Amino acid sequence: MINVLVVDDDATLIFLMKRLLQKTGRVSEVRVASDGKEALDILFGGAWAPDLIFLDINMPVMSGWDFLDEFGRSYANKIECEIVMLSSSTREMEKAQAAKHPEVIRYLSKPALYPTILEVVINTDTRKSTGL
Template sequence: MINKILLIDDDDIFRLTASKILKKVYPQLEIFSAKNGEEALNQLIEKPIDLDLILLDINMPIMNGWEFLDAYASKEFKNEIPIYVLSSSIDPNDKEKADNNPKVIGFIEKPLSFAKAKQLNTAS
């Protein structure tokens, strides 16, 4: 069961709509958010939360998704948190890079739908 997630995306409107979809599918869900990888990493270090899942965008300012994954992998956290790359990228290299990253459990193409949100529970 997914109870707490971290949604990392620089688009305010996407974070809002994704949060609404996720809350409809998982009413008990507590959603934390960050506008870029650096903000997310700082949250994980400064205020560790027992998260069930991270949804990570690729293209963001300051620290993009790939840079976040590298920085996340270099730190030691109490628990391994499953990470989905959630992106509008249609570049096959991005999908391949996500598939080859041991921290990433899946690649979801935007937009997030109810059907895609329901699939998150089966993989966490």
């Protein structure tokens, strides 16, 4: 079982992601943040750590890109966490930018479909439980 953080400013998408993640049967807890700063506050709290983060790119206050920069500086060596970028854009430039961050394992176009979310969750859970 894994912990998942969903970072997005779209309340409808958050609702759907929570439902889909719970449906996998492999997620113990889902927490949400409406922007990158709120997500960092959750990580700074230290009482809970996600195994997987679904991260939107375009958000107010702090974008997904700014979150990734801060995550890389402050957390990448402290917690084992995989990040999946979510975007309504399919621009190759954004995919290439995401690939520069070693913790980013996938780049998905919104809305992400259940089979893809299930695959990501299973892979993360398997890596966590086997230590690979």
